[in-house]
Amino acid sequence: MEVLGKLRNLDAYPKINEDFYSRTLSGGIITIASTIVIFFLFISEISLYLYSGTETKLVVDTSRGEHLRVNFDVTFPSLACSLIAVDTMDISGEQHYDIRHDITKKRIDHLGNVIESKQGGVGAPKIEKPLQRHGGRLDHNETYCGSCYGAEVADDDCCNSCEEVREAYRKKGWGLSNLELIDQCTREGYIQKVKEEEGEGCNLHGFVEVSKVAGNFHFACGKSLDQSQLLISNLLDFQLGEYNISHKINKLSFGEDFPGVVNPLDGAHWTQQTKSGIYQYFIKVVPTIYTDIRGHKIHSNQFSVTEHFRDSDVYPKPPPGVYFIYDFSPIKVIYTEGNTSFLHFLTNVCAIIGGVFTVAGIIDAFVYHGHRAIKKKMDLGKYR
Incomplete structure (x- = not known):
């Protein structure tokens, strides 16, 4: 009882008899x-x-030599699909021309309606007896070796398709101005395909895989050596004034999307008011890691961008098109949900x-x- 009494004395909440309550x-x-x-x-x-709140942390990005997926959905309302190719190049010397895998082209009319959706190039059938490199037609038991029309690197080089002729010319830095004289392009129906698509537009969507590289210096002449390029350009070097590179970027992102990401070029559009040239987007890519509440990590990127139009009054004349020129920030952003x-x-x-x-x-x-x-x-x- 004495112990209970002491515990009672420790009560910090003494009770007051209800008779003493005064309610107001x-x-x-x-x-x-x-x-x-x-x-x-x-x-x-x-x-x-x-x-789930998000904590942000900045660290130095030491990752190099990885690959990066560039996702894009771009519409050219006044440029036919046959005249558009996707090329990539980077400072390591890796170059890819006229990329077709993982990319879909949609032919659209002047109202934006889809006419045809496909992957790849023209795909027209070949005809018999193509023109040989020596000038004669292909004989029955003769191995075909088409001419590169002056763009051969070695004496035994052959260009057996219109694409191989265009590739040889691109490597030389030359332009194909008269496709009617190229036997491979004529027999594959490329000229007819271009004429059929006259007045149409084109939508390209898909992705390309590029190396995650960036240099630490550049030369002011020519193309910057510290930057990689994704080039959506005209496949043929006709007169530059014939091309309208007006375009709308429905989506452009680097890597996988994550909660809260803002891609500044989504929905951007540009209308050509002057003669043709190249439209350049200079992009600074910031590597980003997003960790959700369950610990799942998303390796992605954010970016900022500036724009510039360059007309064709320069030498050598660049192929008209839209250039996405990007390099990487040395800082990585880490978002962590909690x-x-x-x-x-x-x-x-x-x-x-x-x-x-x-x-x-x-x-x-x-x-x-x-x-x-x-x-x-x-x-x-x-x-x-």
Whole structure:
């Protein structure tokens, strides 16, 4: 019993007999107001507890030699699909021309309606007896070796298709201005295909894989040596004034999307007002890692961009087209999702209830004693 008595003396919450309670109107109003405040603060705390906040950290990016996927969806309303190719090149010397895999071309009319959707090039059938390199037609048992029309690198080089002739010319830096004289292009129906698509537009969407490389210097002449390029350019070097490179970028991203990512070029469009040239997007890519609440990591990228149009009055004349020139930031951004721990949530809830009741008690005491003091003075006749 003595121990129980000592425990009773430690009670920090002594009870008051209900006979001594004095309930007031102001106390009831303050109680309702404080309950409402507690309710809204409690709902807000639950929302913060359930919401996954994101922590941001910057680190030096030391990853190199990886591959990067460039996703794009670009529409050229006034340029036929037969005249558009996708090329890539980087500072390591790796070059890819007229990429066709993982890319879909959609022929569209002047209203934007899709006429045809396909992958690859012209694909027209070949005819018999193509022109040999020596000038005669292919004999029955003779191995075919087509001419490269002056673009041969070695004496035994052969160009057996229109694409191989175009590739040979591209490597030489030459332009094909008269395709009617190229036997391979004529017999494959390339000229007819170009004529059929006159007045049409083209939508290209898909992705290309490029090496994640960036240099640390560049030369101001020619193409920058510290930058990689994704070039959507005209396949043939006709008169530059014949091409309208107006375009709309429906989507352009580097890597996989992640929550909250903003691709600044999505929905961007440019209309050509002058003669043809090249339109350049200079892109700074920032490597990004996003870790969600379950610990799943998304390796992606963000980017910023500036734009520039360059006309054709330069030498050598570049092929008209749209260039996406990018390099990488040395800083990597790391986003990590996280939420408040349950113990922290309970602590905040207790702080809300206790704090509001304490403040409400102070206000109630001030109002109650102030009211009693005024009433007492009025009873004494000091207030009239």
